[in-house]
Each structure stands twice: as structure tokens, then as C-alpha cells.
Amino acid sequence: MPNAVAGPEIERLIQLLARMPGLGPRSARRAALQLIKKRESLLAPLADAMRVAVERIVVCHECGNVDTTDPCTICRDETRDPTMLVVVEDVSDLWALERSGAVKARYHVLGGVLSALDGVRPEHLNLARLVERAGDPAVREVILALNATVDGQTTAHYVTELLAHLSLTVTRLAHGVPVGGELDYLDEGTLSAAIQRRTAF
């Protein structure tokens, strides 16, 4: 981008914005301009919120969640079911499950899934701490809430093996038709699973 007309400060803002997920070089320029136009109502608060995030956000040493406290709000929440541990790949999955309100337990963020292609091996994941936490006698069930991808399911199998010596149940998410989903748009695997695991009406 040989545009030095906007001044180095604006150019630097554009270049950093372009590195954000969801924004490219062109949309970053548009975003920069919008931010500059809404200087007081958006740019200044955003700069402050980012500064606060830089200074205050930490990774929970218990579960791998990000929060401004360690242990995180969820790990400190005494009202959560202590008998369950929900294993997720990433913090975004933890957030998604929390939004659903489907389970009120604690989580364990692996920080990725095993992948031969990407060279992700067991030692790259937060597994040692998982075995430790799952070894707590209070824990009766580990729910593997991993993506239904090849890597996700490989990891699920690996974790199941890893926890085999513990006297607890390892479960995984049900497969089936997404709520609101149209059959026409679903793949064969999902449809097969939904038929096989059909329930009484």
C-alpha cells in the first residue's frame, strides 16, 4: 500500500486493523475512516477497552479460559456442578456453550486439537492439567464437547484413552439435525446419525 498521504499514524492504524480477523486491507481502510469519524463515540472507547484488555486479561490456570481474574469467574462459581467437566477446544467454544445455557459446570480448554497435518501433538495441548483435574474424586463425568471434525474426534478418542484409568464416565455431544436445520442442506453423515439415533415422538 504505497499510500503515505494519510500520514504515518493513520497508515499504522489501517495496517493493524487489516490484521484483525474478518477485515482485509480494503475494509480496514474503510473501518479506519469510520473510526476516525466517530472519534469520541467509538474510537476513544475502543482504544480504552483494548488498553484495559491488554492490562487486565489473564488466562485461568485452572481451565484455560480468559478473564480478568485467575481463577476465572466460572472456576470460582460455587453454584456450578462439581461432578462434571466440559472439555472444549477453544475459549470460543466455551463462550458458545455458555450462551446456550445447556450446562452449568466447569470447563477445560485444550487450546487446540490433535492434528497430524498441522503438527499439533499431545504435548501442545493442555492435557496434563486435564488428567489432574479429572482425577479429582468429585468429578464423575467428563463431557467431550469437541468439534465433529476428524481432528476433533481424533482428539476425543485420545482424551478418552488418557482418562480410561479414572473411574468416571466420558461422554460426547449427540449427533443429529441442528434445531431449525433443513434436511436438504445437511450432509449424509449427519442424516445417518439422526436416523440411527432417532427418538420416540
Place this chain on the structure above:
Amino acid sequence: MPNAVAGPEIERLIQLLARMPGLGPRSARRAALQLIKKRESLLAPLADAMRVAVERIVVCHECGNVDTTDPCTICRDETRDPTMLVVVEDVSDLWALERSGAVKARYHVLGGVLSALDGVRPEHLNLARLVERAGDPAVREVILALNATVDGQTTAHYVTELLAHLSLTVTRLAHGVPVGGELDYLDEGTLSAAIQRRTAF
């Protein structure tokens, strides 16, 4: 979004990111997480760049461009052709023209175009200052680089009237086939214009 799990600081960051052009609530959440993960390499520099932008960026009182100096870099650039003034709707158009390198003159940012639908009237645009600047005896030509939309062309006509009493030429951008454009994808108006204004090969 009833997700208060991530802590108020992260929630606030997500909500502000969601107000950026090009990001919605879902992509803002993803962006926030990516930013937190790249705290030192992206989040911190971005927070700083935004803070610098908040504190240093000003609108040029001459042309309406945004820069860290007033008059802006372009208005202060003595190598630019003083006989031309390029009228644009928005700073983004100014940036686009500068990237093209098509003209090395000074600009005048109207800050919008006349629009009966959106209630934009002449007094909402930076027109008084344009008449003043165009009245400078050095200026021989005003190029109306406005969008080829109904509102853009309405504004072009209005500005032409406004400058009619001055002894200068008012021009507008040529219509035609975009460079690299495929005829198949062009509208009839563009094709008609391209045929009518055909040039010798």
C-alpha cells in the same frame, strides 16, 4: 447477548468491536478472542494506534481531509498543481484517488452529497469553503470526482451552478468500461457511455 461469563471488560470490548463497520456481533466475539490471544503482537499496538489517532487526528480546515496536521499533508504539499481542485464526496474517495496517482492536485471534501431521500441539503455540505477556494485566481479547473450515482450527479450539477460565476472550467470524470472490466458484467448505461465516447485505436 446475555453472556456475562467473559467478564464485563471483555464484554465491553466485544460490544464496541461489533459497532465497527464490517463486523457483526458474532464476528466481533471472534475478533475479540483473536485480539486477546495476540495480546502483545496485535491488541496492545492496536490500542496504542487508536489512542494516537484519537489524540492527534484532525480535520483539515482547508480541504476536509483527515490528518495529524492542519492544514493536511496534501494542502501543505507545494509540488501539487495549484491550478486544479478535485472535489470528492468523502475522505475515502480522496484516498482512492491518491492511491491511483491519477492526479497530483489538491482536494476538497464535501462531506456527503445532496440527497432528498436522506435530507442532505446544500447547507450540510462543505460548499461555502469550496466557493471560496475555487475563487482563488490560481485555480483554473475544478474536477468533480463524484460517484456516478443519482445523488452524486445531482450534486455535481449543483456545484457547477454554484461555480458558474467564476472564470474556471468545471469537469467531471469520464464514463466508460473500467480497466480490466468484462463487458458481460457491465450495466447498459456504462456500455452506452463507452460506445458514445469511443476513441480511435
